[in-house]
Amino acid sequence: MTELLHKTAAELGRLIAAREVSAVEVTQAHLDRIAEVEPKVNAFLHVDPETTLAQARAVDERIAGGERLGPLAGVPVAHKDVFTTTDMPTTAGSKILEGWRPPYDATVTSRLREAGLVILGKTNLDEFAMGSSTENSAYGPTRNPWDLSRIPGGSSGGSSAAVAAYEAPLSTGTDTGGSIRQPAAVTGIVGMKPTYGGSSRYGLIAFASSLDTPGPFARNVLDAALLHEAFSGHDVMDSTSIHAHVPPVVEAARQADIAGLRVGVVKEFGGEGYQPGVLARFHEAVELLESLGAKVVEVSCPSFGYALPAYYLIAPSECSSNLARFDAMRYGLRVGDDGTRSAEEVMSMTRAAGFGPEVKRRIMLGTYALSSGYYDAYYGQAQKVRTLISRDFDAAFHQVDVLVSPTTPTTAFPIGERADDPMAMYLADLCTIPTNLAGNAAISVPCGLADEDGLPVGLQIMAPVLGDDRCYRVGAAVEKALEDRWGGSLLAKAPALEGLGYQHG
Secondary structure, three states: OOOHOOOOHHHHHHHHHHHOOOOOHHHHHHHHHHHHHHHHHOOEEEEEEHHHHHHHHHHHHHHHOOOOOOOOOOEEEEOOEEEOOOOOOOOOOOHHOOOOOOOOEEEEEHHHHOOOEEEEEEOOOHHHHHOOOOOOOOOOOOOEOOEEOOOOOOOOOOHHHHHHHOOOEEEEEEEOOOOOOHHHHHOOOEEEEEOOOOOOOEEOOOOOOOOOOOEEOOHHHHHHHHHHHHHOOOOOOOOOOOOOOOHHHHHHHHHHHOOEEEEEEOOOOOOOOOOOOHHHHHHHHHHHHHHOOOEEEEEEOHHHHHHHHHHHHHHHHHHHHHHHHHHOOOOOOOOOOOOOOOOOHHHHHHHHHHHHHHHHHHHHHHHHHHOOOOOOOHHHHEHHHHHHHHHHHHHHHOOOOEEEEEOOOOOOOOOOOOOOOOHHHHHOOOOHHHHHOOOOOEEEEEEOOOOOOOOOOEEEEEEEOOOOHHHHHHHHHHHHHHHHHHHHOOOHHHHHHHOOOOOOO
């Protein structure tokens, strides 16, 4: 049944609904693929074939009983291991939660189940979603299916690698500073950060509560839109959830017409620090947009230059507060509780053993930024910058319908190259962070391969709050034009996939 791996999620959904193939057959094909490539890729932290096949059988029974399900019913999805799941462990990539089984499902999880999607397993990530390379996982790095010596992006690198390696047609991720779009860009797939509050954070293990946004990964724009629609929308369990309908993302993905659309090229995203091959593919994508009938203008967003330092004060401050709950008293790891030590000593020993270096770094940075005498100078100033960035977006969206930029300054870098240089690692999110600080929507779609290394480059499309459909409309137009030019998807050009036993159909 390996031909099922070639199908899009939309195609699989149609085949399953028409009972031309069963959800069990589709699920088994992907479980076989996972078993084949996981020793090399390490995209998954937990896979339970028995539980997964039981989910698939339940979908087949519902369809056989005449129940009308959603367009993705029976389609497998890989789930980032930061969403709580009652039937699988949830670790957030950390030793401090090793083996923890939550007592409730996240809203995203429950909506996947309600839509009939089959959860294949939980995917690897940078610990507590803190990182840009998935090297910070306590369970080892995930590898990029394009080149197994390189990173798959982060923090949602397991989810991006699973889709790029054909282990799953869809996956979920979270985007705090670019953690969906950046992995999507470097693995040659589609990744979407919805409007903040457009997808529920209930049951999402928090990193930075004012930034974390669940979103979809897929191998094409329509599949991403279908998954986006399946798990998004208002949630009474999330106080930050927007009380609004999900934008018409699926309709927009099918439209793929941008004639007359105003597109702004962000002046501040380019130049020094950007890989020449990335800029070359980006400029070609801009020319493509013009050829498709869009009106392209340059737009200046001067405060974007301060986004990176502002983010690395706000996000660690929120993480310092959120991770205080991992205190060895309530759940998770407990070290040194032998009856001779105080609660404070046990807490200190547990956090020292349970948290990795990057998590400790960010907790310390955030605690310092929030401390008495420094709060106004650091955290307060960063929040003022955040306001300026939002104002820059507002001004830009009065001139244009969408903004575009490279998704990342470089292609996927070798595993270990930036492990000892946090600043170089943080620069991977240079283009993505402003959108998180402002809370608006953005998507990354493949736009070609860099000349220097033959690795994927992503085009980032940014839209206003609740303008998610604009991202899909432009992304679908770019995708269609480029696939017509390439004679197929960008993933068909990934030589390493052959080494993973995959033959393109």
